[in-house]
Amino acid sequence: MSIAPARVHFAAPDRLWPGYAEALPRVFAEAGVAAELSRDHPPGEVDWIVYAPGGPALDFAAFSRAKGVLSLWAGVERIVGTVPADLPLTRMVDDGLRQGMAEWVAGHALRHHLGIDAHVLRQDGVWRHVAPKLARDRPVTVLGLGELGMACARTLAGLGFPVTGWSRRPRAEPRLAHALSGPEGLPEALAGAEIVVLLTPLTPETENLMDAARLSLPARGFVLLNPGRGALIDDAALLAALDGGQVGHATLDVFRQEPLPPDHAFWAHPRVTVTPHIAAETRVESAARVIAENLRRGAAGEPLLHLVDRRTGY
Structure with a gap:
C-alpha cells in the first residue's frame, strides 16, 4: 500500500515562494521524500510547516496534525514562544x-x-x-x-x-x-x-x-x-x-x-x-536539502536535525 505524501505548508514571505516552490519539490524527489508543497493546505491537513518570519500570521495550534515546524532562519526567537511546546521546532543550520x-x-x-x-x-x-x-x-x-x-x-x-x-x-x-x-x-x-x-x-x-x-x-x-x-x-x-x-x-x-x-x-x-542584514542569508539550495532531510527523518522516526531546546530558546 502506498503512503500518502506529507503535506508541507510554506509559511513565509511572498518573496521567498518562487525560489522554494522550485527547489523544494525537486530536492524532495532527489531525496526520495514523498511530499506536497503548498501555501494553501487547510491547517488541519498539514503535516509539516516550513516557516520564515514576515509571512502571514499563523495560529500554530490550528495545525492539529502537524509533526513539526521547520524554520528557514537560524534564529527562532520570534516564534519559540508561540509554537506549542509539544510541537517540534527546528532552526536552520546549513553550509x-x-x-x-x-x-x-x-x-x-x-x-x-x-x-x-x-x-x-x-x-x-x-x-x-x-x-x-x-x-x-x-x-x-x-x-x-x-x-x-x-x-x-x-x-x-x-x-x-x-x-x-x-x-x-x-x-x-x-x-x-x-x-x-x-x-x-x-x-x-x-x-x-x-x-x-x-x-x-x-x-x-x-x-x-x-x-x-x-x-x-x-x-x-x-x-x-x-x-x-x-x-x-x-x-x-x-x-x-x-x-x-x-x-x-x-x-x-x-x-x-x-x-x-x-x-x-x-x-x-x-x-x-x-549593512542590511546580509551576513548570513539563507540560501535556497542548501536550506532545501536540510528541510528534505528533516522530512525524511520524520517519516523514518529518526531524530530531527537542529531541534530547538525550549528551555534555552535555541
Whole structure:
C-alpha cells in the first residue's frame, strides 16, 4: 500500500515562494521524500510547516496534525514562544549560512584590521606610510560558539588572529587561544579584545548583552561587529561609547527594527557601518536539502536535525 505524501505548508514571505516552490519539490524527489508543497493546505491537513518570519500570521495550534515546524532562519526567537511546546521546532543550520557568516565576519575583521577605510575613503594625496599590525598581535573575541559562531572563530583563527571564544556552556576547540563560558567567563573574554564579534542567540539573558559596563571592557578604540541579533546591543550605550572613543567603529548587520529607520542615528554616525542584514542569508539550495532531510527523518522516526531546546530558546 502506498503512503500518502506529507503535506508541507510554506509559511513565509511572498518573496521567498518562487525560489522554494522550485527547489523544494525537486530536492524532495532527489531525496526520495514523498511530499506536497503548498501555501494553501487547510491547517488541519498539514503535516509539516516550513516557516520564515514576515509571512502571514499563523495560529500554530490550528495545525492539529502537524509533526513539526521547520524554520528557514537560524534564529527562532520570534516564534519559540508561540509554537506549542509539544510541537517540534527546528532552526536552520546549513553550509550556506555557515559560509556566508564566516565570509562576512572575516571580511569586516580584515577591513578594520588592515585600516582599509582610512586608505579608501581619504585618497587625498597624503602618503601615510603606516603599516598595520600582524593578525597575531590583534586579539579577537567571538561571543557565541554555536554553529555560526564557531565557524567564524575557526576562520579568524585560521587567518592568524588569537581568538577567544565565549559561550553559555563550555565548548572545546583547539584552534582557539581561549575558550571561556558562563557569566563568570564573560568579563575575561572581553578584556583587552580589539575586535569583538557578537553571535550569541537572543534570549532574555543575552538581550542588551553589550551594555555600557561590558562595552568598557575591551581595549579602548576596539571594533564591534554584530551579525547576530540587534537587541544584543544597548543602542544608546553603543552611541555613547562611540562618541567617547571607547568603541572605535561598529559594523552592524542586524537591528532592533528592520529595515533600520532612515532617521536612526546609526546611519549618520561617522564610525558606524550599516549593512542590511546580509551576513548570513539563507540560501535556497542548501536550506532545501536540510528541510528534505528533516522530512525524511520524520517519516523514518529518526531524530530531527537542529531541534530547538525550549528551555534555552535555541
